[in-house]
Amino acid sequence: MVHYQTRLDTTFAALSDVTRRGVLEQLGGSEASITDLAQRFHMTLTGMKKHVSILEQAGLVITEKVGRVRTCKLGLRRLEEEAAWIEQHRQLWSARFDALDEIVENLNRKEKANARSKRK
Incomplete structure (x- = not known):
């Protein structure tokens, strides 16, 4: 369980930054x-190296150094665990919102019934 949480934390932390999402x-x-990435995102080489390092730690990016050039490409890691976590929580919140909708509908019906009975 701890490994699972650590992996989710690492992935979501990596994805939390707009620049890192843009790099992906x-x-x-x-x-x-x-x-090339540093130029495209208008940042220093050091800044981009930090972003790439975070993506690499999360397994989302792989780098390879050939001579003086470090090339980046997407990592082999899929986001199935993260997608499953998101889906689980989406279902939970969907059920809660459905229950809330039902409560609001019941309250609206009672309010309309009370308004009709007061008019009579």
Whole structure:
């Protein structure tokens, strides 16, 4: 359970930043060097290295250094566990909202019935 939570925490932390999500979108199209990514996102090389490192720790990105160039590509890790967690919580909240809708509908019916009985 702890490993599962740690993995979710690492993944969601990596995905919580707009730049890192943008990097993943970019890498979905093609591999890119850290230099190319830094230029595309208008940031320093050091800043981009930190973002890529976080994505790499989460298993979302793989880097390979050839000579002086470090190339990034999407990692092999899928997000099935994360998707399952999200789906579980989506179902929970959906059930809660359905129950709330039912309560509101009952209250509305009672209110209309009370309004009709007062008019008579």
